[in-house]
Amino acid sequence: xxxxxxxxxxxxxxxxxxxxxxxxxxxxxxxxxxxxxxxxxxxxxxxxxxxxxxxxxxxxxxxxxxxxxxxxxxxxxxxxxxxxxxxxxxxxxxxxxxxxxxxxxxxxxxxxxxxxxxxxxxxxxxxxxxxxxxxxxxxxxxxxxxxxxxxxxxxxxxxxxxxxxxxxxxxxxxxxxxxxxxxxxxxxxxxxxxxxxxxxxxxxxxxxxxxxxxxxxxxxxxxxxxxxxxxxxxxxxxxxxxxxxxxxxxxxxxxxxxxxxxxxxxxxxxxxxxxxxxxxxxxxxxxxxxxxxxxxxxxxxxxxxxxxxxxxxxxxxxxxxxx
Amino acid sequence: xxxxxxxxxxxxxxxxxxxxxxxxxxxxxxxxxxxxxxxxxxxxxxxxxxxxxxxxxxxxxxxxxxxxxxxxxxxxxxxxxxxxxxxxxxxxxxxxxxxxxxxxxxxxxxxxxxxxxxxxxxxxxxxxxxxxxxxxxxxxxxxxxxxxxxxxxxxxxxxxxxxxxxxxxxxxxxxxxxxxxxxxxxxxxxxxxxxxxxxxxxxxxxxxxxxxxxxxxxxxxxxxxxxxxxxxxxxxxxxxxxxxxxxxxxxxxxxxxxxxxxxxxxxxxxxxxxxxxx
Numbered sequence: 224x225x226x227x228x229x230x231x232x233x234x235x236x237x238x239x240x241x242x243x244x245x246x247x248x249x250x251x252x253x254x255x256x257x258x259x260x261x262x263x264x265x266x267x268x269x270x271x272x273x274x275x276x277x278x279x280x281x282x283x284x285x286x287x288x289x290x291x292x293x294x295x296x297x298x299x300x301x302x303x304x305x306x307x308x309x310x311x312x313x314x315x316x317x318x319x320x321x322x323x324x325x326x327x328x329x330x331x332x333x334x335x336x337x338x339x340x341x342x343x344x345x346x347x348x349x350x351x352x353x354x355x356x357x358x359x360x361x362x363x364x365x366x367x368x369x370x371x372x373x374x375x376x377x378x379x380x381x382x383x384x385x386x387x388x389x390x391x392x393x394x395x396x397x398x399x400x401x402x403x404x405x406x407x408x409x410x411x412x413x414x415x416x417x418x419x420x421x422x423x424x425x426x427x428x429x430x431x432x433x434x435x436x437x438x439x440x441x442x443x444x445x446x447x448x449x450x451x452x453x454x455x456x457x458x459x460x461x462x463x464x465x466x467x468x469x470x471x472x473x474x475x476x477x478x479x480x481x482x483x484x485x486x487x488x489x490x491x492x493x494x495x496x497x498x499x500x501x502x503x504x505x506x507x508x509x510x511x512x513x514x515x516x517x518x519x520x521x522x523x524x525x526x527x528x529x530x531x532x533x534x535x536x537x538x539x540x541x542x543x544x545x546x
Numbered sequence: 547x548x549x550x551x552x553x554x555x556x557x558x559x560x561x562x563x564x565x566x567x568x569x570x571x572x573x574x575x576x577x578x579x580x581x582x583x584x585x586x587x588x589x590x591x592x593x594x595x596x597x598x599x600x601x602x603x604x605x606x607x608x609x610x611x612x613x614x615x616x617x618x619x620x621x622x623x624x625x626x627x628x629x630x631x632x633x634x635x636x637x638x639x640x641x642x643x644x645x646x647x648x649x650x651x652x653x654x655x656x657x658x659x660x661x662x663x664x665x666x667x668x669x670x671x672x673x674x675x676x677x678x679x680x681x682x683x684x685x686x687x688x689x690x691x692x693x694x695x696x697x698x699x700x701x702x703x704x705x706x707x708x709x710x711x712x713x714x715x716x717x718x719x720x721x722x723x724x725x726x727x728x729x730x731x732x733x734x735x736x737x738x739x740x741x742x743x744x745x746x747x748x749x750x751x752x753x754x755x756x757x758x759x760x761x762x763x764x765x766x767x768x769x770x771x772x773x774x775x776x777x778x779x780x781x782x783x784x785x786x787x788x789x790x791x792x793x794x795x796x797x798x799x800x801x802x803x804x805x806x807x808x809x810x811x812x813x814x815x816x817x818x819x820x821x822x823x824x
Contacts, residue, residue: 303656316580356584
């Protein structure tokens with residue numbers, strides 16, 4: 224279990240003048256889930272495309288299962304399965320036909336391919352739309368078929384590039400539970416995401432990247448520790464209420480007031496329990512408030528804490544445009 | 547030093563390379579062909595143009611064109627066939643350009659299948675589409691009263707040349723389809739290049755009657771060679787000449803096609819390995 228599934232050293236990729244990935248060194252151990260977390264244009268997609276042998280690195284090395292992605296491409300392709308940001312399916316085939324095609328390209332005969340496709344259809348809950356053309360499926364439906372297509376053979380290393388971007392909350396839950404199932408089965412997973420929440424929910428280790436380089440890494444807990452904890456924000460209805468609330472709350476809690484926003488922040492390590500306690504306390508005081516809400520650290524908070532600037536100050540969409 | 551560890555029962559596939567190539571190519575060709583009934587407008591791209599030209603030249607311009615020794619109908623159809631052949635570049639290019647922007651090609655490229663079979667599947671699929679389009683055009687021509695005079699040997703030769711021609715133009719189209727930025731660009735550039743070439747040739751009128759400059763161009767225009775080859779085999783009594791390719795049209799056409807493939811096939815393979823489908 225200590226083998227290394229993915230290893231990169233000094234990995235670099237440029238598109239003209241734009242450096243998408245710069246000197247990136249990362250390591251994913253067998254059987255673990257590592258999340259590459261970063262905003263749009265951070266170099267996530269470029270990185271995983273290099274790992275999947277779809278792009279050639281300009282400098283540095285990357286190995287998957289010990290095989291170099293440049294010199295040993297065919298072996299790497301046997302070990303890795305990439306499910307990209309955009310549905311990698313034939314839009315003129317039905318969901319089922321796509322799965323059968325992928326199974327057959329992975330060496331199954333027609334009968335075995337059909338059987339495997341039907342198993343995947345059951346497992347990913349595709350039955351309802353299995354005979355619809357992919358071009359007529361919704362985003363969430365496509366994503367499920369796409370995930371299934373990436374799991375024809377359980378790969379040694381599964382790479383999911385922003386598996387839930389653009390999905391509605393329900394579809395996101397479905398994808399998450401599928402991913403959790405895979406992880407339980409022991410798949411090594413590299414997951415890119417823009418959502419801190421997603422990395423937190425799924426990953427053992429998070430690598431925060433920005434402008435193609437690593438900014439921080441660690442377990443989700445460590446990373447959140449660096450970023451700041453979740454907190455409860457109490458927003459007063461007016462400035463008089465704000466003053467009254469401050470007077471009331473500071474005796475009981477560790478408050479951080481922000482007068483301009485009429486907001487009082489209170490650390491909430493116990494999340495919902497703290498929220499309930501604070502909400503009840505505020506309610507009893509009968510001071511009028513606009514909102515009492517639990518705030519989790521967001522990617523923006525993480526960036527602000529670790530890089531000194533927010534994720535949205537980035538040159539937007541450069542990565543997608545360049546790729 | 548492969549990290550073979552916990553993952554259970556991962557079927558390892560070790561077919562011989564060449565068998566795998568043939569099998570994967572067939573599977574991927576099948577994938578392309580299935581798109582035909584589902585996106586019939588793609589076939590329309592290949593057939594609507596020739597049909598419009600047939601109607602236009604047969605019933606509008608044709609009435610004013612007189613070619614000695616042969617009816618205009620029989621004179622024109624070999625030209626239409628050669629023109630459709632050339633338009634195949636655009637059809638294959640647009641379809642390839644479309645396909646390359648689809649994520650599915652990335653999926654194939656990241657799978658343990660030969661990359662050569664992905665591109666040959668693409669070419670075979672396009673080729674079949676071209677053949678189907680050509681059959682429709684020929685049948686349409688026969689229905690309108692085109693009467694080619696073919697001996698069996700000439701028939702075989704014609705089919706052989708057409709197959710070679712379609713393969714060459716499909717490869718060229720697949721290459722251009724990967725080079726352009728979008729299907730629209732392919733369509734646009736294709737028409738700017740191919741359409742004038744098909745008119746500056748012996749497609750619809752005899753080259754001999756043209757002005758000096760267009761005549762010189764037409765004599766060496768590869769499309770004139772295609773037309774002359776089709777005409778030499780189907781329409782006895784019409785001889786073009788004036789340049790070496792037109793004096794030996796069948797051989798010249800075969801050489802053109804081989805040359806085109808010798809250039810396009812390696813470039814297409816190279817391009818495909820580097821292509822950056824989004």
